[in-house]
Amino acid sequence: MSKLRKNVMMLAMLCAGGAAGSAGAEQKSVEVVHWWTSGGEAAALKVLKDDIARRGYAWKDSPIVGGGGDQERIVLRARVASGNPPDAVQLLGMTITDYAKEGLLGNIDAVAQKEGWAQVVPPPLQKFARFKGHWVAAPVNVHRTNWIWANKAIFDELKLTPPTSFDELVGLADTIRKAGYIPLAHGGQPWQEATLFDNAVMSAGGPKFYKQALIDLDPKALGSKTMEKAFEQMQKLRTLVDPHFSGRDWNLATAMVIHKKAAMQIMGDWAKGEFVKAGKKPNVDYLCFQYPGTAGTFIFLSDQFASFKVKEQQRPSQMVLVSTVMDREVQEKFSLLKGSIPARTDVQMDKFDDCGKQSMVDLKQASRSGALLGSFAHGYAMPEATQVVVKNVVSQFFNSDQSPAQATRQLASAVAHGM
Numbered sequence: 001m002s003k004l005r006k007n008v009m010m011l012a013m014l015c016a017g018g019a020a021g022s023a024g025a026e027q028k029s030v031e032v033v034h035w036w037t038s039g040g041e042a043a044a045l046k047v048l049k050d051d052i053a054r055r056g057y058a059w060k061d062s063p064i065v066g067g068g069g070d071q072e073r074i075v076l077r078a079r080v081a082s083g084n085p086p087d088a089v090q091l092l093g094m095t096i097t098d099y100a101k102e103g104l105l106g107n108i109d110a111v112a113q114k115e116g117w118a119q120v121v122p123p124p125l126q127k128f129a130r131f132k133g134h135w136v137a138a139p140v141n142v143h144r145t146n147w148i149w150a151n152k153a154i155f156d157e158l159k160l161t162p163p164t165s166f167d168e169l170v171g172l173a174d175t176i177r178k179a180g181y182i183p184l185a186h187g188g189q190p191w192q193e194a195t196l197f198d199n200a201v202m203s204a205g206g207p208k209f210y211k212q213a214l215i216d217l218d219p220k221a222l223g224s225k226t227m228e229k230a231f232e233q234m235q236k237l238r239t240l241v242d243p244h245f246s247g248r249d250w251n252l253a254t255a256m257v258i259h260k261k262a263a264m265q266i267m268g269d270w271a272k273g274e275f276v277k278a279g280k281k282p283n284v285d286y287l288c289f290q291y292p293g294t295a296g297t298f299i300f301l302s303d304q305f306a307s308f309k310v311k312e313q314q315r316p317s318q319m320v321l322v323s324t325v326m327d328r329e330v331q332e333k334f335s336l337l338k339g340s341i342p343a344r345t346d347v348q349m350d351k352f353d354d355c356g357k358q359s360m361v362d363l364k365q366a367s368r369s370g371a372l373l374g375s376f377a378h379g380y381a382m383p384e385a386t387q388v389v390v391k392n393v394v395s396q397f398f399n400s401d402q403s404p405a406q407a408t409r410q411l412a413s414a415v416a417h418g419m
């Protein structure tokens with residue numbers, strides 16, 4: 001046999017071995033459904049992917065594009081209905097509870113107990129990660145929606161300071177527009193408008209009202225004059241955006257702030273992930289501050305990985321995935337890139353920037369004062385079916401010339417009738 005032929009045969013044998021090896025590895029794989037496709041999100045996701053690889057498992061990536069996860073939830077429903085759930089799914093609050101109630105989530109108590117999750121996950125997150133006492137999801141982080149991200153160069157150039165009241169915010173916008181910048185970068189998608197609404201309701205009514213209206217779904221609060229004030233804020237915010245906002249993705253809106261086209265964006269702190277990815281620093285290139293009227297409050301959400309009931313042979317992969325998600329070092333690295341703060345309370349905050357540190361301080365303070373409340377826009381306030389209905393009302397209002405009084409009436413009626 002010629003030397004060349006021998007080499008080719010050896011190569012062929014190696015490849016065959018490799019293929020058999022990868023067929024084995026195929027079983028040691030974990031399919032993860034998520035919607036993290038922006039630059040900052042993908043960078044953070046890589047931390048999880050790398051850790052899974054380190055543990056000898058292959059990551060089967062199933063991204064479903066669409067900020068806020070609206071598309072993901074639709075696709076997931078269909079997959080679950082056809083009896084083909086993924087091993088792990090990024091999900092938010094009440095949607096986890098909904099699936100747990102339907103008996104579709106598997107119990108991950110064994111790994112949770114072994115790793116002592118109950119001691120390090122704060123109770124407001126455990127409320128959603130556990131169902132009837134059993135762990136069904138693993139929380140990776142805590143995000144907050146009542147943030148404004150601002151371009152520091154524009155603020156410096158126009159000698160602006162962060163607004164402390166809603167009227168002041170509108171006042172700044174005039175100055176910003178006259179200088180040729182867009183006051184507010186916004187993406188016209190229902191979940192982004194819902195994110196504005198989290199802020200407007202908290203600002204107009206404070207934490208007690210926010211809870212009554214959006215968490216307790218109290219009909220009086222939903223149809224109240226205070227709710228009208230929240231819609232008035234939404235109406236004014238609508239005048240601060242550029243004409244091309246419709247359908248724009250949130251990260252493109254963030255890019256407008258990064259590139260000095262727009263002065264501000266009202267968005268959860270995943271926006272910070274985009275600044276981090278672009279190499280920008282807080283208080284140097286950008287500012288982070290609370291939406292006026294919401295200082296001291298913390299509208300929270302947490303990205304969690306829910307474990308569906310899967311075939312027995314996939315259970316070990318599922319356990320490995322949740323163990324990765326809950327790893328202390330992974331949580332630190334992940335949140336540094338994602339813009340969030342870790343779900344675990346035992347992660348040191350020294351590597352975090354000023355916005356991250358502020359988030360941690362505010363979280364603790366808000367938790368003590370009763371101002372730590374779940375985000376309506378991101379699934380932590382009301383069941384998903386109601387959330388969809390409310391989002392429609394809010395988005396319709398933002399994109400029409402309805403009056404705040406009409407929208408308030410429509411909101412109360414839509415929640416009462418579920419449509």
Ligand code: BGC
Nearest residue numbers: 041066067068069270303378
């Ligand atoms: C998720 C974030 C994500 C954002 C934008 C939110 O619902 O919690 O992790 O970055 O949507 O896609």
